[in-house]
Amino acid sequence: MRRPFIAGNWKMNLDRAAAVALAEGLKEKAAGVDYADIAVCPPFVYLDAVAQVLKGTNVGVGAQDCYFEGNGAFTGEVSVEMLQDIGCQYVILGHSERRHIIGEDNELTNKKVKAVLAAGLIPILCIGEMLEQREAGQTDDINAEQFFGSLAGLTADEMKKVVIAYEPVWAIGTGKVATPQQAEEVHANVRKLIESRFGKEVADAVRIQYGGSMKPDNAKDLLGQADIDGGLIGGAALKVDSFMGIIEAAK
């Protein structure tokens, strides 16, 4: 039985006071949750403040990206060691906004996944197709390309630690959620990809989150699907009540 994992991706939102207040609200409201893993991923500059609020609680902290080198002349970048130093446990990698707006490819994402694993943190690897790709019948091909490209060279033991987030790009921040059946079909196919490369034991263990306009009122149906093991939440993670509504739907 895979333990549900609900993570909030705060993206480039909030200010310091709002980030700390949201973390404090979650610390209080999520204190009794023992049936799911929970994490929040604030912008880099607020990570330390949020990590201090959530230290020793059941709400983990993750970053939205990182660089793959340990230190040195990489202006503007943040290393995994730095994230670890301030108490991060997770790093979101390959988010569609990084792939499609910033221009990151599978090769760079793969280096980051390896650096995160080498440091003992957990990568949340995002994959997902764009609307025109879905309409052209390329959903499974795009997910396979991003999956194999971003996870090239991993061992089975490393793969067991990876969390996959299937995020159809057309559903992110649009209010257009995939139906539970659409999402489950892709999740089941992603699990087959894991099995094809890493074997059944690993495929059964890896958690696959759904991301894309998940809200308290659609979370239960999505999370009730056999291969949907949690959610990566954008907009609805910015308020204590809506994030808690999704966490409670995972019960």
Ligand code: PEP
């Ligand atoms: C995301 O960015 O990972 C996401 C799923 O956003 P939203 O929930 O706002 O669609």
